[in-house]
Amino acid sequence: MTMLTRRIPSQQQLYDRSPRWLQRLLVNAEALRREWFRRSGNYQKLVRAYDPAFYRQSRVEQEAFQIDRLNQLLTAARCHVPHYRANLPDITIRTMGDLQRLPILEKADIRRAPLAVVSEQASRRSLWARKTSGSTGTPLTFYLDREATRHHQAAADAMLAYYSCRFGERRARFSGAYVTPYEQTEPPFWIYVDYYRQFQCSAYHLAPQFYSHYLRALRDARVSYGTGYPTSWHLLATYLIESGAQAPRLRAIITDSEGISLEQQAVVERAFGCPVYQTYGTGEIGQVVWQCPHKRYHVLTRAVILEIVDDQGRQVMPGETGEIIATSLGGFNTPLIRYRTGDLATLAADDCACGWHSPSWLAIEGRVDDRVHTPDGRWIRVGGHVIKGAVGVAESQVAQVAPDQVVIRVVPDVNFDPAAMEAVAAAAHRYLGSAMQVSWEQVERLPRTRSGKLRHVVREYV
Ligand SMILES: [Zn+2]
Known part of the structure; x- marks a missing residue:
């Protein structure tokens, strides 16, 4: 077995040795595989279900929806998911405060037995094994099924549309997706994924001597909006302002995976001449917190319950900072109930002026282990x-x-x-x-x- 794995080059080695046209074919094949999980079947119906008009409802109405959905989720989890069968008390949740009666799910629980948090009713074919790099240096493998993946995608795509950026338009993305070998010292550090019309740029290779190359490639790609790592967009923004170079015309930039300060965000908005919206999420729970035009971070209550807790696990008061504990409400086959994210946020004390009544955060403060x-x-x-x-x-x-x-x-x-x-x-x-x-x-x-x-x-x- 060992010999076999040694002789067969890894997917990445195959990709590295391929000519550009074949690389493009390979990334499209991978995109096709991912889209089966993300945007097929009942996906369109889910996008309609995640209509952001939901977040204009009163806080009481939104919580009633969440509690109802949570009780259904708990019943399903107690019946069909080994980890929760062993750990969840048989109680009915009536208020958000009752959540504290449920145990917290640690990353270590998942690492020990990733399939113990998967429903026995889930078809193995529908499971997508995902990996997070884990900023503590300990990677984590977890499973999401097709239904949960589509819920994540639909909730995020409905928000994109709310900001006039539609999936299917040409967009640019900076992320850690593998584009070229880490050692490569000459552009291109990008590739176009035809299947989802994404101009994929490597965040890893973005060094000062290449800023102008990236910007030219972005202009030539004629993309409508940007996504991905805010620190990459910010590096280019700083360069644009200093050099007076021409910015690509973008309708908006919607960032994920990392955060930047509001001051840095303003620099990106000025340089690219478009609004920037930061989002928060993780691979496990989806992209579930979105900034509004008032720069508040709103929880997508239709998709998730996010508690902010102190060191003792008590929900913090408005205005205070604590750790984010997440419960996914979309999809019952790979449930995450009170999942400790390791990330910190500060809860806002009042309702946001944008007209949404979902809970909002003033800031996302990085990681507990910073x-x-x-x-x-x-x-x-x-x-x-x-x-x-x-x-x-x-x-x-x-x-x-x-x-x-x-x-x-x-x-x-x-x-x-x-x-x-x-x-x-x-x-x-x-x-x-x-x-x-x-x-x-x-x-x-x-x-x-x-x-x-x-x-x-x-x-x-x-
Ligand atoms: Zn707002």
Whole structure:
């Protein structure tokens, strides 16, 4: 068996050795496979069911829908899903507060037995084994069935349409999808996927010497809107403003997988001359939080229940920050009930002026494990606030390079002010404690992970 796997080149090796035309055929074949899960069968009907008009209903009406759907989900899960049969108490949920009587599903539970959270009634053929890179460095394999995948897709596509961007129009996407070998040093770092009219760009290869190449390719691709990693769009936006280069004409940019600050978001809007909407989601739960024109993050209550809890697992008060716990309401065969995401958000205290009554968040604060380990044994969370006082910084990363040493790395833009960075480092030193040395350095580029993402906090010692 081992010999066999050694002799047969991996899918990726085959792709790398293929000429461009064959690569394009291969990515389209993969797109066809994915679309069977995402947008076939009852997909159109689901898109109508996820009509965003739902979010204009009163909070009480939206919660009544969620609780009803949740009780159906709990009944199905107790009957057919081994993990929940063993762990869910036999109770009926009457209020959102009752959710706390249900156990939390940890990533470790899924890692231990991925099929134990799959319904015995699910057909094996309909299961899609998905992987997350896991920012803790521990990848996770989980299953979503075709029905759950379509619910995710329909909820997101209904929101896209709400922002006048339709699936089926030409669009550009920056993400970690594999486009060219990691070692490749010359463009093209993009490929057109005809099947879903997507101009797929590699976030991993986006280095300063190639910004103008990417922009030219985007202009030539004549795309209507952009999607994917906001940090990639932001790098190009900074370059556009500095160089005066011509921006591709886009109707909107709808980002996912990562977050950027509202200040960075404003830079992207200015450079590309179109609105930017950030979204939050994970592979496991779908793209379930969307910014509105008021820059609030609204929960798609039709698709998911998201609780924000403190360290003790209690739901936080409005205005407070806590961890996101997710319960997917679409599809009963691969249920995630009270799933701990590891991500942090701040709950808004009042209703948003946009007219939606779904719960909204003021900010998504990164990950629970964006932390620095101090010499006196504390784990201190390092969020965007650390870099707040910086002037003229395009992007930044906090690297713990030794048990008692932190370096703040910054990519400067034209307005960069080194004196402000001195103040930032001094403030971080006070925040992290006197035993921690804090310095800063200017870099041309911050490295991306293999999936093309920018990590805000890294630990670089053993
Ligand atoms: Zn709003």
